[in-house]
């Protein structure tokens with residue numbers, strides 16, 4: 001094996017070395033600084049994390065807030081996917097549709113989701129609607145672009161071989177285009193979900209939010225509870241990591257043909 | 263099934279409004295159960311001709327008739343075996359072979375029965391559950407042949423299907439094509455670079471000249487089957503066709 005990362009034996013030690021070192025440095029620094037408003041000790045953060053069902057400053061538990069955020073990200077993500085995948089399929093398959101939407105999407109894409117906050121508040125008012133909008137904007141473009149790419153990457157020889165067997169446009173869509181593009185679309189979903197997860201935290205910091213991990217860490221900051229802020233950040237990171245692992249394991253399980261077929 | 267290719271021409275658009283003439287005035291027809299070999303210098307339009315016959319490409323002039331009706335889109339009465347690898351990599355062998363039947367909504371029983379029958383006809387057993395990437399090139403081409411047979415097309419179109427195979431495997435597949443012809447009596451249009459393959463399999467050879475491809479000569483292969491590649495008639499016909507083709511290649515180089 002050429003690369004040193006083989007995931008076995010000392011590979012495991014390699015993977016945890018940096019996180020452990022950071023933890024140690026954090027502990028030492030917090031001891032030196034000795035000010036929990038600037039850098040609380042790792043232990044105080046772990047203490048918060050150890051009781052995820054404990055009510056924090058009357059703003060709900062870590063667990064409840066995490067569930068609320070997860071629910072929001074799921075709905076926002078689904079809303080993005082429902083529009084982005086069909087649009088991407090049409091743009092990837094039909095040249096006219098591509099030219100129809102290409103310039104508009106290319107112009108909207110560089111606008112960061114946070115820049116949509118004022119407009120979303122103006123249009124949808126404070127609450128669930130405006131949050132879902134921000135989340136959906138974040139997830140939309142990676143899904144769209146990867147769907148277009150995936151459909152275009154479908155080999156002509158697959159299409160023609162199946163067309164010769166009497167397939168109509170619908171058969172081609174379900175039997176060739178979708179399965180052939182699925183690995184790339186899946187990558188888009190994975191990237192899109194990651195961005196949506198970042199956006200949910202940002203959306204929960206908008207005025208009027210009263211639940212969610214984003215709200216919780218801003219609220220705790222207001223009370224000077226930096227260990228809660230950091231515990232919330234750790235939870236955000238861990239959930240993001242876990243979801244990414246789920247996406248990756250599905251990729252390995254369902255789409256291994258793409259890696260093996262060459 | 264009777265194929266008529268009638269005064270077929272094809273031009274592709276090039277840059278600056280020019281066109282590239284690829285095929286010119288191609289006329290020939292096949293009788294039932296005939297095997298026609300198409301030979302010609304590289305780039306003379308053989309693949310294009312086959313794709314037009316298949317309905318995958320529109321002709322610029324002329325037409326293709328199948329039992330009297332005009333071909334202008336893919337028709338499941340014709341099965342096509344492509345030169346490049348065209349199996350769907352996410353499906354296993356059995357699923358690949360049965361995809362045409364699924365499109366046709368055949369019953370599960372019929373699908374299972376036909377997958378088995380045609381896989382064994384092309385000499386493949388025990389790989390139904392494997393994925394294409396687990397197979398050798400020769401096995402993949404056999405799967406593609408089996409796939410095209412399940413809908414029981416009256417005609418098979420093959421575009422250099424065995425070019426990438428080693429001589430041993432190639433010989434084996436040629437034998438299974440002959441067996442297939444005896445069992446099913448299909449009309450076969452075979453594009454190939456191998457003169458030996460063409461003389462071995464075909465009843466008639468259509469020789470195309472260099473681009474734009476025109477019919478240079480049609481040769482009847484009047485050899486009894488089973489054919490013996492080492493027999494005097496076989497070798498002399500092979501040499502005659504080889505000479506014809508190398509003359510065509512030289513002529514086309516002199517033009518440029």
Ligand SMILES: Nc1ncnc2c1ncn2[C@@H]1O[C@H](COP(=O)(O)OP(=O)(O)OP(=O)(O)O)[C@@H](O)[C@H]1O
Pocket residue numbers: 274275282284302303304305306307308309310311473
């Ligand atoms: N879609 C296309 N657009 C433009 N030009 C094309 C197209 N398809 C084929 N050609 C051109 O037509 C000519 C004939 O191509 P074709 O593939 O039919 O040749 P061929 O006889 O099959 O060659 P080979 O023996 O190398 O396979 C080539 O010059 C090719 O570049």
Ligand SMILES: [Mg+2]
Pocket residue numbers: 308309310
């Ligand atoms: Mg060719």
